[in-house]
Amino acid sequence: MKIGLATLVAMALFAAMAPAQAREKTMSANPIAYVEIPVTDMDRAIAFYADVLGFDFERQTIDGYDMALFPAAEGAAGASGALVKGDVYVPGKTGPIVYFRVADIDAVLKRARARGAKILYDKKDVGAFGFVAEVEDSEGNRIALSAPK
Numbered sequence: 001m002k003i004g005l006a007t008l009v010a011m012a013l014f015a016a017m018a019p020a021q022a023r024e025k026t027m028s029a030n031p032i033a034y035v036e037i038p039v040t041d042m043d044r045a046i047a048f049y050a051d052v053l054g055f056d057f058e059r060q061t062i063d064g065y066d067m068a069l070f071p072a073a074e075g076a077a078g079a080s081g082a083l084v085k086g087d088v089y090v091p092g093k094t095g096p097i098v099y100f101r102v103a104d105i106d107a108v109l110k111r112a113r114a115r116g117a118k119i120l121y122d123k124k125d126v127g128a129f130g131f132v133a134e135v136e137d138s139e140g141n142r143i144a145l146s147a148p149k
Helices: 003-017 020-024 042-053 105-114
Strands: 034-038 058-062 065-069 080-085 098-101 119-125 131-136 142-147
Touching (some): 042 080, 042 105, 105 119, 105 131
Parallel strands (some): 034 080
Antiparallel strands (some): 065 080, 119 131, 131 142
């Protein structure tokens, strides 16, 4: 699947070519603030993300929805988010793809395979951007991995 890679490269090119006045209108250099990943089985999803990516979650009910919040550090670069279960949250492989920054993409892919995850786009060298890969999580979502060289 080349959508994830093409999107990543297009975003980098657009950011580099955007006029300075357009960049000044954004709230930050990294405009994504928060992401919600739909799940159907919260316990299974937490186990998958904890095992494969090493996350600890804070579980809460927010506005009636069962949520497991990813780690977040106020003021740090990047975004955070949550696993979310509810009537308006439907897992799937179409739509936006969330990229998780990892230190060792090979180790993460190994853990994902051990949990039975389907590798949708195996490790690919994307030059100065490092490496990317895409996997299907425990809920049927397409997620991506990004690692430096």
